[in-house]
Amino acid sequence: MIEGIKTVNNFDFKNQIALMRVDFNVPIDKYYNITDDTRIQSTLPTIQKILSEKGKIILISHFGRPKGKPSKTYSLKFLIPFLSEKLKLTVDFCENCIGKNVEQKIHQLKNGKILLLENLRFYKEEEEGNENFAFELSKLGDIYVNDAFGVSHRSHTSISLLPKFFGKKKCIGLLMQKEIQFLNKFLSGKGKKPITVILGGAKISSKIEIIENIIDFADHILIGGGMSYPFIKMKGGKIGNSIVEKNQIIEETLNKILNKCQEKNKKLSFPKDVIIADSFKNTANTKISSIHSIPDRWMGLDIGPSSIKYFCNIIEKSNTILWNGPVGVFEFPNFSLGTRFIAKTIAKRTEKGAFSLVGGGDSIASLKMEGCNNKISYLSTGGGALLESLKNKILPGIKAII
Template sequence: MKKIKDVNDFNFKDKTVLLRVDYNVPINQYGKITDETRINYSLPTINKILFDKGKIVIISHFGRPKGVFNNKYSLKFLIPILSKKLKKYIFFCDKVIGNSTEEKIKNLKNGEIILLENLRFYKEEENGDKQFSYILSKYGDIYVNDAFGASHREHSSITILPKFFNKKCIGLLMKKEILNLSIFFSKKINSPITIILGGAKIESKINFIKNFMKFADYLLIGGGMSYPFIKIDGGNVGNSIIDNIQSKIQLIKEILYENKIKNIIYFPYDVIAIKSNDDNNIKIVPIHSIPNNWKGLDIGPNSIKNFCNIINKSKTILWNGPMGLFEKKIFSIGTISIAKAIIKRRNNAFTVVGGGDSILALKMIKSITKISYLSTGGGAMLEFIKNKTLPGINAISL
């Protein structure tokens, strides 16, 4: 990848910076943020601009409001936490576009920050609308993309907006992500290399597996990711999750065939299964023979032992996605065991964890700081490793 400019290449004095961040943070049922990683990682970029006496217009998305205003997804809840972390008052604008927004931005003084409302309240954001991007571009002198977790999306604020700027760069979060994740396609990487994939986003993650088979020594696939493979390989997975795979059946068959030659992919041997959503009716069963009306919700003890043995001898480890329904304690053993095994390797391996569920698992055992690198992206992390870049990065380097 050719060198692209970052915020350290600019002096922002008297300049208005349009800063795209990813504040799509997880919240609980009470609206409380459960993981502040993305906010914390954005602070160095903000502080650099403030140190230069620049003005900042922060733009972000949150949730999936599908192009309409929904108070549930308003970014206003971020004002108190941003004010506390930056030790300064943060202005808020309840509209992304409009005369009142333009006026508030025009009146910003050096060292002041304004946060605009959720970009996804406008359908134009996800549609890659040029006119919407053009209007946004009038808000700043310099565009900065520090939204790694959203930079795999071809959305207006990520790929179209930068085209209207002569001066543009990446933030320090983005720079850190690129430096740390580039290890996976560099000569400095140490083997054995193990990639662990789990979670329920089957349709999207399957696309990465063939590429990972080119350089990984071990691919451990658990959670909802594993059941489509087992089913297509002739196993009975009962009622376990196998959604959205119709368009991926041929790809799954190709992966299974290739794996018979390379023997890189390891699936669970056994699972913790329940009958008809009855948490009191649980048993350990082989993953290839889950009875009808039963579904697997965690990897079993033999699978945990096998996966952990592989992790224990690995020198480079990447993890994205839980091994089951870990939010429920009775189905958390597999995910927590994987997390603990990775943590044990911290002095002997380069360990990378990305994705909200995997990070939450680390938080559950108070080990979020015991990883070599914590990525703010799940899908973005996987896509960057696959393609060695992202649409949002390409938009800056043009």
């Protein structure tokens, strides 16, 4: 754990009001049915710990991007039946986050009960990092608890400013504790070797620092998805119309990364072949091409059969595995095969004793699609927060608790 950080286990919540920041920004369908409740389920142990000690809980969260204005579309009210059912108790709701109305409702709250406040982002001050808003929120609880790993990389009021109004009465929840422990286990580089990192997704810019940070201890770094094409282009390959972030600084850094890998004799691996398409849609015409010679007007949208075999062979021999980001345009079923193979192979390898850490919406979605999400050592609830942590940065939400 990080030195100086308290967890909920350091406090007794009897007769105390826990102001608990959670990340209930969950995906829903048009009928407001939750399509993936991982983030809520992951927070339940912290909630149950506080309730079992006869504490009171005020839950605060954001949902969507209402841009500082109240709106029925982004109300958190839809969570009440779901939370009440999961916790087997009536969860109350308040249409505001600050003010006399909220304070009155909290005053009436009994021990062992929960009150969910309305969407924090209905107040523009939440995303602005506003001291006054933080102060008003701080009046609502005795102990501040952050169990919202998924947003702890953001310098928003409820994450980075609010804790300072609680002095020493602030801590992280059990979910945050788990996230930090598993990340530390990976970032220490002391995991059982070989250590393999699979990085995918469209943007290379968000992951350059990660590659720089893990070169020293990773044995294999597998690059797939849109991230691979800038490297291939730089090495003189023809990539047709495949996605490329154009940026001089990116090019210089990629060069540095390639040189560093060569110096340290580290394996930076790219797809050998790709499934190319003549347009960016699921029904596009397709064929298999070498990643180094994609014809003009064609674009790579998934890794090909040789690449799947090559990547999966490396994963099968690995003992510590981290994966973030799909290796193809996963949202198109016709270009999801590579990502799904990676998911299945990591799950199988984990069952044989490897330690695996997976984060990012698409990576987790592919595991669920293959029915193997329960076979991974740890599923991270944060996409952006996971990426920031992998750059070896202390997240604002963690810094504010120390």
